[in-house]
Amino acid sequence: MIDFEKFLKEKTGTKIHIETTSHRKTLVQVITGPGGEKTVKIHHHLVKGPPEILIAIADFIAGKEKKKNRRLIIEYVKKNQHLFLKQYKTRINYTGKFYNLKQIFDKINAQFFDRRLSSVNITFGKRYNGKRHRSIVFGNYCPEINLIRINRVLDSDSVPEFFVEYIVFHEMLHAYLYLSDFKTTCHTKTFKNMEKKYPYLEQAEQWKRQNLCLFIDPKREKHVQKIN
Numbered sequence: 441m442i443d444f445e446k447f448l449k450e451k452t453g454t455k456i457h458i459e460t461t462s463h464r465k466t467l468v469q470v471i472t473g474p475g476g477e478k479t480v481k482i483h484h485h486l487v488k489g490p491p492e493i494l495i496a497i498a499d500f501i502a503g504k505e506k507k508k509n510r511r512l513i514i515e516y517v518k519k520n521q522h523l524f525l526k527q528y529k530t531r532i533n534y535t536g537k538f539y540n541l542k543q544i545f546d547k548i549n550a551q552f553f554d555r556r557l558s559s560v561n562i563t564f565g566k567r568y569n570g571k572r573h574r575s576i577v578f579g580n581y582c583p584e585i586n587l588i589r590i591n592r593v594l595d596s597d598s599v600p601e602f603f604v605e606y607i608v609f610h611e612m613l614h615a616y617l618y619l620s621d622f623k624t625t626c627h628t629k630t631f632k633n634m635e636k637k638y639p640y641l642e643q644a645e646q647w648k649r650q651n652l653c654l655f656i657d658p659k660r661e662k663h664v665q666k667i668n
């Protein structure tokens with residue numbers, strides 16, 4: 441690891457602390473602390489990648505050509521999936537205490553996607569420990585296993601149904617565009633234009649702005665930039 445830290449320092453000109461992980465979820469995650477210090481969480485197999493990938497990672501971390509470098513990293517991971525597959529052993533559990541994700545999914549699938557997403561699975565993520573974190577991801581779509589994961593923090597009576605529905609819709613839109621040959625889960629222009637057609641978008645965004653403190657501890661909030 442020392443070597444990669446050294447390499448990064450040479451490439452970026454700053455000292456960056458490296459933590460390796462074995463979660464597929466975290467490929468590269470750059471966390472900038474309050475004093476501007478950077479910590480990078482990175483998948484341990486990425487650090488062992490070929491030189492062109494190490495360069496792409498360093499450039500991504502330095503904020504150079506982020507789009508291009510993100511694509512290079514993701515392409516490398518896809519070509520070498522066997523190295524990154526471990527955490528895919530996942531259980532499907534869509535029944536929460538307050539919300540049933542499958543019901544929400546089926547309703548949105550019929551209403552907005554002409555039932556074309558029936559092959560996609562949905563589940564709540566792992567159990568919530570009740571702590572507020574410094575950042576939050578409400579949902580994600582993992583194309584490799586065609587699965588939408590919804591953060592269990594949303595299974596609460598303080599979260600209105602329209603907000604859960606919006607998050608599910610957002611992830612379904614990622615799935616829809618990925619599966620209709622766009623092969624990307626980024627927030628592209630097409631994605632944003634289609635999302636704008638969602639009738640509760642504004643209401644959901646407003647609710648999020650006003651209630652983010654339910655999920656994030658403002659004292660611990662940090663800027664997080666990640667590929668997942």
Ligand SMILES: [Zn+2]
Pocket residue numbers: 610614627
């Ligand atoms: Zn998204």
